[in-house]
Amino acid sequence: MARLFVPLVLVAVLLFAAAPLVVANAPFEQTMGLIQKIFYFHVPSAMLMFVSAFVCGIASAVFLFRRSAVADRVALAAGELVVLFGAIVLVTGPLWARKAWGVWWEWDARLTSALLLWMIFLAYLLVRRFGGPGSEKLAGAMALFGMANVPFVYVSVNYWRTLHPKTSVVMTLAPGMRAAFWFCVAAFAALYVLLLTLRKRLEDRQAEVEQLYLAAED
Amino acid sequence: MTRLLPLIVLCALLPGALALAQVPASPPSAQGDFVPLSQLPAQTEQLPAAPLLMGAYAFVWIALLGYVWSLWRRMATLERELADLRRRVQKP
Numbered sequence: 001m002a003r004l005f006v007p008l009v010l011v012a013v014l015l016f017a018a019a020p021l022v023v024a025n026a027p028f029e030q031t032m033g034l035i036q037k038i039f040y041f042h043v044p045s046a047m048l049m050f051v052s053a054f055v056c057g058i059a060s061a062v063f064l065f066r067r068s069a070v071a072d073r074v075a076l077a078a079g080e081l082v083v084l085f086g087a088i089v090l091v092t093g094p095l096w097a098r099k100a101w102g103v104w105w106e107w108d109a110r111l112t113s114a115l116l117l118w119m120i121f122l123a124y125l126l127v128r129r130f131g132g133p134g135s136e137k138l139a140g141a142m143a144l145f146g147m148a149n150v151p152f153v154y155v156s157v158n159y160w161r162t163l164h165p166k167t168s169v170v171m172t173l174a175p176g177m178r179a180a181f182w183f184c185v186a187a188f189a190a191l192y193v194l195l196l197t198l199r200k201r202l203e204d205r206q207a208e209v210e211q212l213y214l215a216a217e218d
Numbered sequence: 219m220t221r222l223l224p225l226i227v228l229c230a231l232l233p234g235a236l237a238l239a240q241v242p243a244s245p246p247s248a249q250g251d252f253v254p255l256s257q258l259p260a261q262t263e264q265l266p267a268a269p270l271l272m273g274a275y276a277f278v279w280i281a282l283l284g285y286v287w288s289l290w291r292r293m294a295t296l297e298r299e300l301a302d303l304r305r306r307v308q309k310p
Contacts, residue, residue: 020275035267038274045278084285091281092274099267191282198289205296212303 005197012194015187026180035099040180042092043170044188046114049085050150052078052192053117056124057147060140069207072136075143077199079124081192082146086118101163109160113153120146 019040029036059075062068093111094104105111120142127139157166173181 033267035271037271041275041278084281088278088281091277095270095274095277099265099270195285195289198286198293202289202293202296205293205300209296209299209303212300212307215307216303 008190008194008197012187012190015183015190019184019187022180022183027174027176029177032100035096038092038096040184041188042089042096043181044185045085045088045092047185048188048192049082049089049117050154052081052085052196053121053143053147053150055196056082056121056143060143060147064137064140064144072140073200073203073207074196075140076128076203077196079121079128079139079143080199081195082121083118083125084195085192086114086121090115090118097163106163108162108164109156110153110162110164113149113156117146117149117153120149 023037023040026037026040028034056075056078059071059078062071063075093114097106098104124139124142124146127135127142131138154167156162157164170181
């Protein structure tokens with residue numbers, strides 16, 4: 001992984017720096033016009049929020065059932081990224097909605113369930129930070145519930161009446177929009193892997209510090 | 219993290235506050251006269267999209283750069299602590 005780190009940084013920075021140019025050159029949507037371009041950052045962020053919730057949930061399951069300290073560190077790193085990408089989704093979405101729907105927020109199934117998902121992982125981080133000894137097991141169980149919430153958030157637009165576009169939008173994009181969209185997804189995915197690696201490395205260092213404190217006491 | 223707590227609580231409460239702040243739309247008043255289409259004023263954009271779009275993109279960049287900065291700062295603190303502890307452990 002250490003050998004891949006520098007190329008990963010370069011790829012992530014290049015893709016992310018080029019993304020605004022790609023988005024600017026993407027065609028305008030017929031009814032929403034300029035504001036629809038929020039889509040190119042909003043949806044990849046939502047996808048990574050879901051992916052990160054799965055990474056956190058699966059790593060938490062491995063930690064709970066196999067007592068793996070490495071899995072626990074991955075879970076914490078991924079949990080923090082759920083909150084980061086979730087914050088991006090929950091801020092860019094209302095900015096788009098204000099123009100497209102005329103309101104900042106609507107308590108429909110998609111928006112409410114996405115907010116709940118974000119709050120579950122925010123609670124996960126708070127339990128990890130302030131829960132005291134043994135809180136990682138409680139937090140791990142919370143991450144499992146958070147992960148179980150993801151499919152409901154995803155399909156909510158197809159089953160409940162909502163102003164939010166359905167999941168089919170991504171698959172039916174016009175060619176110019178499709179290329180720009182998948183470019184942004186690749187840029188965000190590279191950035192996600194980079195941030196997860198960095199955050200996990202931070203937890204590794206933290207574990208080393210704790211071991212050294214024990215050694216110093218002995 | 220402790221210093222960020224008020225911000226986190228604010229973020230968690232914000233959607234509820236926004237919902238309370240939204241006033242239900244009142245029904246449109248009865249129409250007094252009919253206006254021919256040709257006499258309508260030119261359509262202008264009621265709410266410009268550019269500030270909202272720029273706000274969204276600015277938030278994305280600030281959030282990501284802020285997170286990278288916080289990682290870098292936390293890593294630097296830990297590295298210092300680690301070096302200090304290694305010195306203490308190696309001392310006879």
